[in-house]
Amino acid sequence: MVNYLAGLDAVFLALADPTRRGMIERLSRGPATVGELGRPFAMTKPAITKHVRTLEQVGLVRRERIGRIHRCTLAPEAMRDAEEWIERHRRFWKSSLDRLTRHVESGDKLTLALTEERDE
Amino acid sequence: MVNYLAGLDAVFLALADPTRRGMIERLSRGPATVGELGRPFAMTKPAITKHVRTLEQVGLVRRERIGRIHRCTLAPEAMRDAEEWIERHRRFWKSSLDRLTRHVESGDKLTLALTEERDE
DNA sequence: CTTATAGTACACCCTATGGTTAACTATCTG
DNA sequence: CAGATAGTTAACCATAGGGTGTACTATAAG
Incomplete structure (x- = not known):
């Protein structure tokens, strides 16, 4: 039903590491060699190799x-x-927040808000 | 020097899991209980608890x-x-690609492109 | 009071991740 | 050729992640 693109897992995971984000920042200012990518980070060459390969x-x-x-x-x-995934759910936020506010303001209709999505 | 917000690690890591992204999608359509969040996924309650806690x-x-x-x-x-982090580096892309293209078109100036950022 | 329901806590398992050291390949340079 | 440089591969280690089963707390309902 919901499409969980396998690629999203990998991309988000790749971005979840400061070393790899640092490499991307470096690359956003122009191409670089593996050595140049790794130089700012206090780690050995094999570690750098792995990070670059992950990004690749x-x-x-x-x-x-x-x-x-x-x-x-x-x-x-x-x-x-x-980016699209994030943007999509950041957009939905506002509308769902509006709905929530309506429920909250109407007091005991909160229960309705909680059960309205159940399908059992 | 470069600011690696610890929060980015955590948020990207949280988004790198299809179950948690699914929960966010669900929540983007309105509030839900822990049980409702977990129902679509074939896993036990403690697993659900953990995912929700991670998101929290x-x-x-x-x-x-x-x-x-x-x-x-x-x-x-x-x-x-x-989102801002991604957007920032997606924007830089175009300009850095332009620079790259210039280097590529000028043939052996490629070497220059590779060494221009070294500071040692 | 008794039972069902919502959810958490804990101990455990398996695998993936991020890092290491050591050895290797391949290219460039004297 | 000999040595330095760029990078990878392989084996290994420690830790964290995602999952489980079982036991527990707390609220709701009969």
Whole structure:
């Protein structure tokens, strides 16, 4: 019924890490190598590799090998679904809040608000 | 230097789960009890409790106890930072893509594009 | 009082995540 | 060729996440 795009899980999960968000911020100012992406963070190269690969796998980063370096660029189209999802539910908020307010103001109609969605 | 709001970690992580996104979708159509939130999902009550608590802890859901039921409402203000973060980097995309395109079109200036941000 | 209902707490399991060290491949440079 | 540089792979570790079953609290209802 509700469509849980598997991609949303992955994108939100990728964004839930400060290191990866930092990499995205860096990439939003232009392409960078893996080494450059990792330099600001106090962690080893394999850890950096993993983060970059995560970003690549969820489609947020594209990679191009040039000689021995890997040139990474941001591919923020992958963020569209995530942004749309959030935006959609932030919009619904206002209307549902209005309805709620109406119920609250009418006192004991609260119970109605609670049971109106039950289907058993 | 870069401000990694701890809250962003938590909100993105909360959104990275289909069950919790489903609960938010449900709540965007009006308040609901914990039981109502969990009914669509094939999992036990303690699991539901945990998901709801997660949403509550990151500030996406507010809870009000009425007798033995817990009335949950959406508090999507907590999504603002997340949405803003995404929107910010989706905006930067276009400009950085423009710069990239310029470099690509000029052939061997690619190397320049890769080194221009190094500060060591 | 007794039972059903709403929800939580606790102990536990399994797997995924984020990190490490060590060793490796591949490219660039002297 | 020898060495340095960029990056990955593999094995491992600790912790957190999502789920379970069972037991519990508290309110509602007969």
